[in-house]
Amino acid sequence: MKSPKLTINAARLEQDFNELAEIGATVDGGVSRLALSNEDLLARAWFADRLDAAGLHMRDDDAGNLSGVLMCGGPKARTLILGSHLDSVPNGGRYDGSIGVLAALECARVIKAAGLKLRVNLEVINFTDEEGCWQSLFGSRGLTGNLHENYTIDKDADYGPFRAALFRAGIRPADVANARRDPKTVAGYLELHIEQGYRLDRDGVEIGVVSGIVGRATHQVIFHGQASHSGTTERERRRDALLGASQFIVLAHELWRDRYPEGVFTCGNLQVGPGAFNIIPNETRLTIECRHPDADTLAQMQDEILDLARQQAAAHGLFFTSRRMAQMPAVNLDDQVIGAIEQACELCQASHTRLISYAGHDAQMMTGFTPSGMIFVPSVGGISHSPREFTHWEHVVKGANVMLQTILLLAKRL
Amino acid sequence: MKSPKLTINAARLEQDFNELAEIGATVDGGVSRLALSNEDLLARAWFADRLDAAGLHMRDDDAGNLSGVLMCGGPKARTLILGSHLDSVPNGGRYDGSIGVLAALECARVIKAAGLKLRVNLEVINFTDEEGCWQSLFGSRGLTGNLHENYTIDKDADYGPFRAALFRAGIRPADVANARRDPKTVAGYLELHIEQGYRLDRDGVEIGVVSGIVGRATHQVIFHGQASHSGTTERERRRDALLGASQFIVLAHELWRDRYPEGVFTCGNLQVGPGAFNIIPNETRLTIECRHPDADTLAQMQDEILDLARQQAAAHGLFFTSRRMAQMPAVNLDDQVIGAIEQACELCQASHTRLISYAGHDAQMMTGFTPSGMIFVPSVGGISHSPREFTHWEHVVKGANVMLQTILLLAKRL
Numbered sequence: 001m002k003s004p005k006l007t008i009n010a011a012r013l014e015q016d017f018n019e020l021a022e023i024g025a026t027v028d029g030g031v032s033r034l035a036l037s038n039e040d041l042l043a044r045a046w047f048a049d050r051l052d053a054a055g056l057h058m059r060d061d062d063a064g065n066l067s068g069v070l071m072c073g074g075p076k077a078r079t080l081i082l083g084s085h086l087d088s089v090p091n092g093g094r095y096d097g098s099i100g101v102l103a104a105l106e107c108a109r110v111i112k113a114a115g116l117k118l119r120v121n122l123e124v125i126n127f128t129d130e131e132g133c134w135q136s137l138f139g140s141r142g143l144t145g146n147l148h149e150n151y152t153i154d155k156d157a158d159y160g161p162f163r164a165a166l167f168r169a170g171i172r173p174a175d176v177a178n179a180r181r182d183p184k185t186v187a188g189y190l191e192l193h194i195e196q197g198y199r200l201d202r203d204g205v206e207i208g209v210v211s212g213i214v215g216r217a218t219h220q221v222i223f224h225g226q227a228s229h230s231g232t233t234e235r236e237r238r239r240d241a242l243l244g245a246s247q248f249i250v251l252a253h254e255l256w257r258d259r260y261p262e263g264v265f266t267c268g269n270l271q272v273g274p275g276a277f278n279i280i281p282n283e284t285r286l287t288i289e290c291r292h293p294d295a296d297t298l299a300q301m302q303d304e305i306l307d308l309a310r311q312q313a314a315a316h317g318l319f320f321t322s323r324r325m326a327q328m329p330a331v332n333l334d335d336q337v338i339g340a341i342e343q344a345c346e347l348c349q350a351s352h353t354r355l356i357s358y359a360g361h362d363a364q365m366m367t368g369f370t371p372s373g374m375i376f377v378p379s380v381g382g383i384s385h386s387p388r389e390f391t392h393w394e395h396v397v398k399g400a401n402v403m404l405q406t407i408l409l410l411a412k413r414l
Numbered sequence: 415m416k417s418p419k420l421t422i423n424a425a426r427l428e429q430d431f432n433e434l435a436e437i438g439a440t441v442d443g444g445v446s447r448l449a450l451s452n453e454d455l456l457a458r459a460w461f462a463d464r465l466d467a468a469g470l471h472m473r474d475d476d477a478g479n480l481s482g483v484l485m486c487g488g489p490k491a492r493t494l495i496l497g498s499h500l501d502s503v504p505n506g507g508r509y510d511g512s513i514g515v516l517a518a519l520e521c522a523r524v525i526k527a528a529g530l531k532l533r534v535n536l537e538v539i540n541f542t543d544e545e546g547c548w549q550s551l552f553g554s555r556g557l558t559g560n561l562h563e564n565y566t567i568d569k570d571a572d573y574g575p576f577r578a579a580l581f582r583a584g585i586r587p588a589d590v591a592n593a594r595r596d597p598k599t600v601a602g603y604l605e606l607h608i609e610q611g612y613r614l615d616r617d618g619v620e621i622g623v624v625s626g627i628v629g630r631a632t633h634q635v636i637f638h639g640q641a642s643h644s645g646t647t648e649r650e651r652r653r654d655a656l657l658g659a660s661q662f663i664v665l666a667h668e669l670w671r672d673r674y675p676e677g678v679f680t681c682g683n684l685q686v687g688p689g690a691f692n693i694i695p696n697e698t699r700l701t702i703e704c705r706h707p708d709a710d711t712l713a714q715m716q717d718e719i720l721d722l723a724r725q726q727a728a729a730h731g732l733f734f735t736s737r738r739m740a741q742m743p744a745v746n747l748d749d750q751v752i753g754a755i756e757q758a759c760e761l762c763q764a765s766h767t768r769l770i771s772y773a774g775h776d777a778q779m780m781t782g783f784t785p786s787g788m789i790f791v792p793s794v795g796g797i798s799h800s801p802r803e804f805t806h807w808e809h810v811v812k813g814a815n816v817m818l819q820t821i822l823l824l825a826k827r828l
Contacts, residue, residue: 090688132692197646214645218691227505229798230680231628231705231772232611235671237796242681243667246660253657257649266644267656268691274504275683277632277701277739278546279799287691291645325691358645382651384643385693 006114008404010397013106016050017396020086020102021094030387031094035087035129035138036064036165043086047101047126054109056124063142063179064128064171070108072118078187080410081370082107082403083125085362087133093194093389095396099377100192101126103400107407118411120187127362128171134162136326140365142179149173187414188337189366192375192403194391196359198382206398207352208376209341213364214264214291214356215298215330221309223248224319227274227282238280242272244316245284248309252288255308260301263292264358287325293356295330331364336413337373337406344405350398359384371414375399375406420528422818424811427520430464431810434500434516435508444801445508449501449543449552450478450579457500461515461540468523470538477556477593478542478585484522486532492601494824495784496521496817497539499776501547507608507803509810513791514606515540517814521821532825534601541776542585548576550740554779556593563587601828602751603780606789606817608805610773612796620812621766622790623755627778628678628705628770629712629744635723637662638733641688641696652694656686658730659698662723666702669722674715677706678772701739707770709744745778750827751787751820758819764812773798785828789813789820 023046024031024039033039044066051058056068069079084100104124111122127139141147152163152173163173195201200208225241249267256265266289273283290305292298306322313320338354345352357374366372377399380390437460438445438453447453458480465472470482483493498514518538525536541553555561566577566587577587609615614622639655663681670679680703687697704719706712720736727734752768759766771788780786791813794804 089690089693195646196643198648198651216645226797227800228796229610229773230682230703231630231678231774232609232793232798233796234612235667235678237612242684243663246663249657249660250664253649264645264649266692266694268644268686268693268695269689270656270684270686272682272684276503277682277703278680279503279682280680281682282800289644289691359643360645379646382642382646382648384646386641386643 006110006404008106008110008397008400013102013397013400014393016102016105017098020046020098024088026091026387028091028387030091031088032090032092033086033088034090035131035133036169040087041169044126047086050105051124054105055112056108061142061179062171062175063139063147064169065125065139065143065179067123067125068105068108070112070122072121074119077119077121078185079121079123080187080407080414081123081125081189082407083127084191084193085127085130087129087131089131089385091387092385093387095194095389095391096196096384097130099194099396103192103403106400107404110404120411120414122407130362134165136360137362137365140362142176143181144365144369145180146365147176147179149176183369186370188410189363189370189372190337190403190406190410191361191363192399193361194379194384195376196379196382196384198379199355200376200378201380201382205353206350206378206395207345207402208355209338209352210333210357210374210376211338211354212293212330212332212356213361214293214358215295216289216291216328216360217298217302218287218289218325219306219322220325221286221288221322223284223313225280225282228280230278230280233280239317240280241284241318242281244312244318245270245286247316248312251308251312252305255304260292260297263290263297263301265290265305291358293330298330328360328364331367333363333367333373334371337371337410340406340409340413341373341375341402343409344402347405348398348401350402375402420524420818422520422524422811422814427516427811427814428807430516430519431512434460434512438502440505440801442505442801444505445502446504446506447500447502448504449545449547450583454501455583458540461500464519465538468519469526470522475556475593476585476589477553477561478583479539479553479557479593481537481539482519482522484526484536486535488533491533491535492599493535493537494601494821494828495537495539495603496821497541498605498607499541499544501543501545503545503799505801506799507801509608509803509805510610510798511544513608513810517606517817520814521818524818534825534828536821544776548579550774551776551779554776556590557595558779558783559594560779561590561593563590597783600784602824603777603784603786604751604817604820604824605775605777606813607775608793608798609790610793610796610798612793613769614790614792615794615796619767620764620792620809621759621816622769623752623766624747624771624788624790625752625768626707626744626746626770627775628707628772629709630703630705630742630774631712631716632701632703632739633720633736634739635700635702635736637698637727639694639696642694644692644694647694653731654694655698655732656695658726658732659684659700661730662726665722665726666719669718674706674711677704677711677715679704679719705772707744712744742774742778745781747777747781747787748785751785751824754823754827755787755789755816755820757823758816761819762812762815764816789816
């Protein structure tokens with residue numbers, strides 16, 4: 001086995017990484033670059049400068065995606081898209097999204113400097129609002145033709161701030177559908193990302209080759225009870241919306257453990273009304289999320305959990321309503337791309353394993369639109385969406401080099 | 415048995431009731447007159463007009479209590495205080511507090527109009543912030559010498575809004591201790607109130623003669639976990655502050671049912687941080703409340719419930735902190751006043767029974783300061799602190815007549 005001749009410039013990548021981490025840096029050592037915020041707009045401006053300095057052709061689209069293209073010269077050449085996102089969750093980590101965009105840029109710079117003539121254009125892209133501060137996967141929805149103006153309009157919610165933020169970022173809600181590309185012009189999609197789980201770190205494996213991404217469904221669940229005086233309402237006459245919700249949360253976690261060990265259940269938020277210490281709660285609003293790598297099982301898991309909520313509502317004398325907030329189908333990534341990543345790992349002498357992503361990614365939208373793949377690098381302790389998110393720098397470099405080799409392989413094959 | 419000659423003017427009382435219910439009326443048919451709010455200040459102004467129209471001597475004190483006094487003429491005469499509160503919980507009912515103040519006013523008007531010469535002054539009082547929007551029993555704490563400026567100052571909380579509200583209502587925090595009366599000048603305290611429970615309504619009894627009021631302890635309990643990505647954090651590595659809190663709530667209700675059936679446990683509020691659908695909760699703040707008619711058992715019940723919270727925190731890998739927010743001891747009401755109320759019930763041919771109040775009242779502060787008693791009228795379905803709070807008008811009238819006769823009896827005896 002011979003080592004690859006072309007490698008990325010690790011020092012240059014690290015300098016970019018450190019500069020970017022300053023934008024929206026938090027006191028805890030994390031970053032807050034919520035999509036369309038001042039910090040996100042600053043990060044985009046910085047990124048535009050980097051694309052310009054790299055001599056790439058800049059482009060943007062009506063969904064706010066910002067790209068630099070390395071043209072191969074062929075008039076009908078298709079484009080291999082490389083990217084991720086620069087936005088973050090509130091007080092999130094410095095690696096999530098960032099390393100994918102920066103490694104893509106570094107690969108394009110190396111290939112340009114080497115004067116390689118590929119059969120495809122390379123497009124380094126920053127997708128808008130991957131994290132869903134306003135609408136998850138906004139940019140990749142737009143590029144793949146899955147975004148419509150009605151994503152920014154809803155009778156049940158005040159979308160005014162969202163629309164204002166879009167306008168401020170130069171995105172016109174009426175035009176977002178125009179971001180759609182013709183799939184014939186696209187050769188494929190490749191994304192480097194931190195695992196955000198702890199399997200690679202635990203097993204000492206350098207590269208995760210993502211075989212699929214879990215499906216995800218989010219529901220708002222409301223238990224409606226009866227407000228009454230805490231001191232004078234006998235136990236058997238209470239209709240306590242918080243007690244019913246608490247019992248549901250406990251039982252839903254047991255259901256997850258016992259029946260859906262491959263899935264994930266989370267209740268990340270709960271609000272109580274009226275919320276006074278001396279009034280029995282009359283309303284509890286929960287946001288629940290189910291994830292599963294198998295689409296049918298995900299549907300079944302959702303149904304059982306909503307049934308459980310209905311049963312617990314009845315058992316506590318409560319009414320129950322629910323509303324689906326979001327749904328992302330489970331996807332399998334492209335076999336040819338997976339094969340190229342594994343071959344690139346061999347070329348780079350990187351240990352690797354296939355795994356399922358339990359987090360959503362822009363690759364989830366890109367799959368079905370174009371052959372797509374993802375390269376994971378280890379997250380220490382599996383911590384992500386936290387300032388404590390950390391990946392050893394040599395793993396970032398290894399991942400970027402695997403990406404570079406994968407690009408070279410795919411450019412010949414796709 | 416002869417019927418009493420003197421009775422209240424039910425139509426006049428009802429007109430007052432309807433006028434008052436307009437102040438802070440909510441669309442649901444309830445009232446929101448939070449202490450020191452615009453609505454509360456409007457209700458006080460309206461009440462001052464009524465006192466004035468009734469020809470009573472108006473007085474107020476440094477805790478914002480507002481009274482009208484019917485002087486008996488004796489230069490050293492003591493005062494029998496009659497009252498309740500005009501403030502409400504958010505979107506509460508129209509009867510809670512209001513009927514006590516209005517019935518007291520009506521009794522004073524009838525006695526004045528009849529030209530009766532009593533041995534005591536009668537003082538119709540509206541106590542400030544009974545419900546505890548800012549500080550429960552604020553007014554009766556002040557009158558009984560249990561209020562100090564430090565109730566409005568606390569290092570752990572921003573009491574600025576409380577102090578601002580006090581100033582706006584004409585109450586100077588530095589002066590609240592001056593509201594203290596000399597107990598030698600006070601003959602007793604009598605309060606008419608809705609039961610807020612359903613025992614009288616269920617048993618078809620017209621009047622509840624309150625023998626005691628439960629003790630109450632409120633704690634803030636915080637579970638501290640670890641924020642992490644909902645999709646990628648394995649079940650066994652989660653430190654989910656909401657799951658631990660939910661389990662605690664369920665088990666605390668079981669503990670109440672199994673070990674403290676005479677007591678009350680409530681969790682009326684819960685707040686989750688950071689509260690995003692895709693982040694494991696890292697903090698859950700609960701407000702819990704224990705009530706029990708026996709002081710020692712209340713202490714034991716609190717200890718066991720806090721121990722349970724500590725155990726559940728440990729079982730879920732969470733840290734645990736708690737802080738006592740409020741504590742009101744259990745009290746027994748005065749035997750002589752209880753006897754007078756029962757005798758008045760006989761005079762009015764009202765069915766009656768003794769019962770414990772599971773709600774706190776200003777009478778709880780007044781007991782120990784002066785001989786105190788409470789008259790309960792039935793709450794339909796036991797509903798209170800809700801727009802659905804309702805008491806049949808004939809029961810309000812019956813209660814006011816029992817109050818009138820009790821005043822006449824106590825004026826001779828105390």
